[in-house]
Amino acid sequence: MPTPELRFDGRVAVVTGGGRGLGRSYALLLAERGCKVVVNDLGGAIRGDGPDTSVAQSVVDEIVAAGGEAIANADTVATPEGGRAIVQAALDTWGRIDVLIHNAGNVRYGSIRDIPYEDFRAVVDVHLLGAFHVVQAAFGPMCDAGYGRIVLTSSIGGAYGNVNCVNYGVSKSGMIGLNNIAALEGEAHGVKCNIIAPGAVTRMADGLDISQYPPMGPELVAPVVGWLCHESCSVSGEMVSSMAGRISRMFIAETVGTYRPHWTIEDVGSATEAWHDKDGLLDLGLHGYIEHLGYSFAMARSEIAEAQ
Structure with missing residues (x-):
């Protein structure tokens, strides 16, 4: 059979940066599956300059021409x-918000040593603070309704640096x-939040040599985001990578580590190989904060008991 x-009939989504590239693909796919969509986009240039409201309207x-809302x-x-x-645009128009995708972004290159502070803040304000601004606004209505799906946008550049x-x-x-x-x-409120770390050729790739890239259009990423937005999504607190047709889970892990009742600077140096040992890596998951404490305490208690 x-x-x-998987459909979104009756659901309402907000897609920031929904006028071009990945955001446009997300908005079109959700609308095609029955979702009502707020397409948010200033329509600016890649640096965030020169707003153009026609970008979101297009x-x-x-969507409307295809029979959607x-x-x-x-x-x-x-x-x-x-x-x-x-x-509030979603709440005023349809009385609810079920899905939030924060995709809005801009690019201003610069090294730690040389980047003008204005360029540093311009990107942080849109990507990171922008995520908090829309998440905070949507979180209350979602929790009160007992349902929500949030997808934030990270990057391999955030996980590994560049x-x-x-x-x-x-x-x-x-x-x-x-x-x-x-x-x-x-x-506790039926609200799930996950990260997409996408790789796609969009205007964010302007200036890069993409001649050796495999096919990696936004339409390869959109179904992954669509699943993360759907009520059937079974994960929360995870980071999913989607690039050139490959899907993977990215996560923070830690080594098993080693224990001593007392440490000196010299001890730390001599034990470097032991606490770098990747055998038996720990994937502590959504409740990793508590799991980390528990694991550390258990190792200490076990070693103490063994020493006695």
Whole structure:
């Protein structure tokens, strides 16, 4: 038997940065599956300059022409007021918000040593603070309704780092902490939060040599985000990578580690190989904070008991 189609009939989604690239693909796919969509996009250039409200409206027009429902929104994610206004657009129009995808982004390259502070803040304000602004605005209505799906956008540049994009790396790694807290705080209220770490050729790749890239359009990522947004999504607090047709789970892990009742600086140096040993890596998951404490305490108690 064919797998039943996963639909979003009756659901309402907000997609920030929904006017182009990945965000556009997300908005179109959700609308195609019956979701009502707020397409948020300032329509600016890649650095975030020069707003153009027609960018979001063109996606809305495409959705409506195909028989769907959507509205355009051009408020900025970079301020708390803008974040509230974006979510309020969904509440005012359809009385609910079920899905939030924070995809809005900009690019201003620079190294730690040389980046102008204005360029550092411009990217952090949109990517990371923008995520908090819209998540905070949507979180209350979602928790009160007992249902919500949040998808934040990180990057391999946030997980592993890359040169000359410190603002981007800081923002995308900070997204991991926000994702974990939203997943934990939403757990009792039917609200799930996950991260997409996408790889796709969009205008964010302007200036890069992509001649050797395999096919990696936004349409390869959109179904992954669609599943994370769906009521059937079975995970929360996770980071999913999607690039060039490959899907993987990314996560923070730690080594088993080693224990001594007392340490000196010299002891730490001599034990480097032991606490770097990757055999039996620990994947502590959503409740890793408590699991880490428990594991550390248990190792100490076991070693103490054995010594006695």
